[in-house]
Amino acid sequence: MRPFFGMLLSFKFKITSLVIALVLVAGIGAGGIALLIAESELRQVIARQELSLLTSAAAFIDSDIQDKRQLLKSLTEQMRGREVTLGEIQELVEAHQTLREEFFNVSAFDASGTLVASLRDRNAKRINISDRKYFQDTLRLKEGVISAPFRSILSGRPVVVLTQPLHDGEGKIIGVLLGAIDLQRPSFSAQLDALRSNSAGYLFIVTDNGTTIHHPNRSLILEKGDDGPGTIVEAALRSPEGWEDGILDDGEPVLLVHKHLREVDWTVALSYPVLSAFAPMHSVRLRAFVGSAILTGLAGLFGWVITKKLLLPLGRLHRHVEDISAGRADITVFDVDRADEFGHLSRAFYALSQRRERAEQELHRLATTDVLTGLHNRRMFDDFLPKALARAARAGQQVGLAILDIDHFKDINDTLGHAAGDQVLVEFARRLVGAVRTTDTVARLAGDEFVIVFEQLATNTEIDVLGRKIIDAMHQPFLGGGAQRAVTASIGIALTTSPTVTVDEIMRAADQALYGVKAAGRNGFAVNHVGAERVLRARG
Ligand SMILES: Nc1nc2c(ncn2[C@@H]2O[C@H](COP(=O)(O)OP(=O)(O)OP(=O)(O)O)[C@@H](O)[C@H]2O)c(=O)[nH]1
Numbered sequence: 001m002r003p004f005f006g007m008l009l010s011f012k013f014k015i016t017s018l019v020i021a022l023v024l025v026a027g028i029g030a031g032g033i034a035l036l037i038a039e040s041e042l043r044q045v046i047a048r049q050e051l052s053l054l055t056s057a058a059a060f061i062d063s064d065i066q067d068k069r070q071l072l073k074s075l076t077e078q079m080r081g082r083e084v085t086l087g088e089i090q091e092l093v094e095a096h097q098t099l100r101e102e103f104f105n106v107s108a109f110d111a112s113g114t115l116v117a118s119l120r121d122r123n124a125k126r127i128n129i130s131d132r133k134y135f136q137d138t139l140r141l142k143e144g145v146i147s148a149p150f151r152s153i154l155s156g157r158p159v160v161v162l163t164q165p166l167h168d169g170e171g172k173i174i175g176v177l178l179g180a181i182d183l184q185r186p187s188f189s190a191q192l193d194a195l196r197s198n199s200a201g202y203l204f205i206v207t208d209n210g211t212t213i214h215h216p217n218r219s220l221i222l223e224k225g226d227d228g229p230g231t232i233v234e235a236a237l238r239s240p241e242g243w244e245d246g247i248l249d250d251g252e253p254v255l256l257v258h259k260h261l262r263e264v265d266w267t268v269a270l271s272y273p274v275l276s277a278f279a280p281m282h283s284v285r286l287r288a289f290v291g292s293a294i295l296t297g298l299a300g301l302f303g304w305v306i307t308k309k310l311l312l313p314l315g316r317l318h319r320h321v322e323d324i325s326a327g328r329a330d331i332t333v334f335d336v337d338r339a340d341e342f343g344h345l346s347r348a349f350y351a352l353s354q355r356r357e358r359a360e361q362e363l364h365r366l367a368t369t370d371v372l373t374g375l376h377n378r379r380m381f382d383d384f385l386p387k388a389l390a391r392a393a394r395a396g397q398q399v400g401l402a403i404l405d406i407d408h409f410k411d412i413n414d415t416l417g418h419a420a421g422d423q424v425l426v427e428f429a430r431r432l433v434g435a436v437r438t439t440d441t442v443a444r445l446a447g448d449e450f451v452i453v454f455e456q457l458a459t460n461t462e463i464d465v466l467g468r469k470i471i472d473a474m475h476q477p478f479l480g481g482g483a484q485r486a487v488t489a490s491i492g493i494a495l496t497t498s499p500t501v502t503v504d505e506i507m508r509a510a511d512q513a514l515y516g517v518k519a520a521g522r523n524g525f526a527v528n529h530v531g532a533e534r535v536l537r538a539r540g
Pocket residue numbers: 372405406407408409410411413417418419420421422425446447448
């Protein structure tokens with residue numbers, strides 16, 4: 001659990017998260033904006049395409065109605081020219097083949113509105129349409145009109161009729177010629193439906209008052225659709241032409257494209273389901289989402305790998321600091337030649353470690369050095385002697401320990417003063433170091449007591465030479481408190497080749513030798529072999 005939380009807090013994790021966040025923001029931001037723009041563009045393109053298609057449909061319907069009106073008009077003009085009577089109209093329309101193709105029925109009514117001829121059924125009931133608005137309008141305007149859609153009394157079919165006034169030879173209106181268009185007849189509706197074949201959505205036509213003229217659901221024809229705010233009928237009639245987005249048709253959002261006809265107060269409209277219209281967009285969105293997810297994952301992985309790689313020097317630096325702290329390496333492991341931030345950090349660590357090392361060395365020196373004489377002190381000696389004994393035991397060599405005591409040093413202090421005593425101690429130490437070999441270790445234990453550890457002694461007699469050399473080194477008078485004074489020392493030396501000798505044993509043996517020298521009148525040295533428990537020589 002802990003390593004997991006540790007990983008969450010790691011710099012690598014933070015950088016990786018940052019990279020992922022940036023990629024996500026960039027992806028969602030740029031991708032989302034691009035998708036929105038693309039979607040908006042697509043809507044415009046689709047809407048324009050559909051409007052252009054609708055314009056063709058509107059032109060087709062306009063021209064169809066115009067053709068039909070023209071046909072009726074030319075027929076009535078023919079009749080007028082030939083002074084056809086109402087009684088002759090039935091024969092005439094039956095003889096006119098084109099009328100059957102263009103109209104569901106063509107009928108004629110006299111000026112009182114009574115049926116006088118019917119193409120579909122010459123024996124049709126003599127109905128009267130004098131109360132119909134289109135009939136009245138035709139007589140009043142003296143020109144053809146297009147009726148509102150209605151259910152025909154003659155056929156029971158939903159129709160609109162085109163009218164033309166009938167004139168006698170003198171131009172007087174004697175009746176009205178009607179061409180009926182069956183709104184459910186394939187010749188009208190199938191042509192419109194054909195315009196939408198292979199495409200999504202459907203075409204419908206409504207009059208200006210919202211009555212349905214054409215609709216794929218034939219049962220709606222002649223019905224007045226809901227034209228409340230936000231309905232497709234209201235949207236279709238809102239302006240002469242254009243498109244509306246997001247209108248609900250039967251609960252489904254649609255793109256509604258509409259165009260008003262020129263010839264008649266009808267609006268032809270297209271309801272285009274948005275979901276299928278933008279189906280390509282959905283797949284683009286899905287692919288963009290998957291792409292973004294993959295990209296984000298890759299970016300995260302990439303961020304992790306790159307950060308890990310970039311932070312390798314930091315890891316190395318961390319290990320180096322740990323190794324140096326644990327004493328497994330020295331400060332030369334720092335890569336101080338790097339030019340980057342890790343180089344700066346390494347150099348800072350190097351300088352810090354160097355200062356710390358120097359401080360440690362100084363501390364160690366102070367802790368192991370006798371302040372007055374500059375020799376090793378007792379602490380150093382206590383640490384050093386066991387190691388020297390072990391070294392000698394390993395090498396099978398003889399080791400010697402000398403304990404030195406300045407004779408009657410108290411007198412020097414008492415007669416010349418403590419400072420003069422110090423001077424003597426310093427000079428004594430200096431001469432001592434000068435008298436022994438570089439391989440020998442000299443220390444001041446306390447007061448006027450000094451020790452020397454002799455390592456790598458070649459012969460037994462070598463120690464005699466060294467003892468004599470020390471005695472001789474002290475022959476010259478010492479300067480203390482401005483006065484010259486003879487200083488002598490007593491030296492007890494212990495020698496051993498035993499690999500099992502202890503610190504106590506060799507110290508005791510040296511003490512014993514010193515005691516012998518002192519007993520013999522001081523100013524000399526004696527050598528005692530450890531285990532022999534006797535002073536072999538005592539010389540002044
Ligand atoms: N000047 C000076 N005196 C010290 C220092 N440390 C100890 N002493 C003195 O050294 C003297 C040591 O004298 P002792 O060890 O008693 O004996 P001694 O006079 O040398 O006599 P023997 O050893 O028997 O010859 C004492 O008076 C201490 O006060 C020091 O650092 N400086």
